[in-house]
Amino acid sequence: MIDHSALATSEIIFMREAIKQAHLAEERDEVPVGAVIVQGHKIIARAHNQVETLSDPTAHAEMIAITQATDHLSNKWLTECALYVTLEPCAMCAGALVLARIPRIYFGAQDPKAGACGSVFNIAHHPQLNHRIKIKKGPLAAQCSQLLRRFFEKKRYLINQRKVDRKIRF
Numbered sequence: 689m690i691d692h693s694a695l696a697t698s699e700i701i702f703m704r705e706a707i708k709q710a711h712l713a714e715e716r717d718e719v720p721v722g723a724v725i726v727q728g729h730k731i732i733a734r735a736h737n738q739v740e741t742l743s744d745p746t747a748h749a750e751m752i753a754i755t756q757a758t759d760h761l762s763n764k765w766l767t768e769c770a771l772y773v774t775l776e777p778c779a780m781c782a783g784a785l786v787l788a789r790i791p792r793i794y795f796g797a798q799d800p801k802a803g804a805c806g807s808v809f810n811i812a813h814h815p816q817l818n819h820r821i822k823i824k825k826g827p828l829a830a831q832c833s834q835l836l837r838r839f840f841e842k843k844r845y846l847i848n849q850r851k852v853d854r855k856i857r858f
């Protein structure tokens with residue numbers, strides 16, 4: 689049976705907003721990852737991955753969203769907020785989220801290669817750090833994973849096409 693509780697509904701609503709941001713990244717030929725930060729029931733930051741656009745390896749969706757949210761609140765801490773992100777945060781982002789004292793992260797797809805909320809590292813819940821973040825994985829996971837899979841399939845196809853073109857030309 690589908691769970692229609694208010695909490696589950698808001699999780700889906702906010703994750704859909706994060707997915708919209710991931711689509712914006714995809715349109716700009718960026719790895720499609722999107723994030724929103726919510727305070728109460730209000731979205732106070734929306735961001736997508738901009739690593740290629742800004743030529744900046746730190747321009748992950750979460751990092752940009754943290755800066756937007758702290759600017760919005762004029763506060764370095766996000767103690768009453770939650771982050772919704774389409775992909776499990778990496779070590780850098782999880783570290784920044786610990787520093788921002790965010791209490792809760794919802795992520796869609798797991799990242800078995802670089803995830804730092806339980807997959808490869810567990811920075812979000814490390815016993816030696818002074819803040820621990822509650823993690824909920826899985827809202828709209830299939831949609832979030834599919835976006836990434838499609839993006840990388842297209843990339844691989846284009847790379848192979850280029851190889852074929854080169855062979856034909858020379």
Ligand SMILES: [Zn+2]
Pocket residue numbers: 748750777778779780781782
């Ligand atoms: Zn990251």
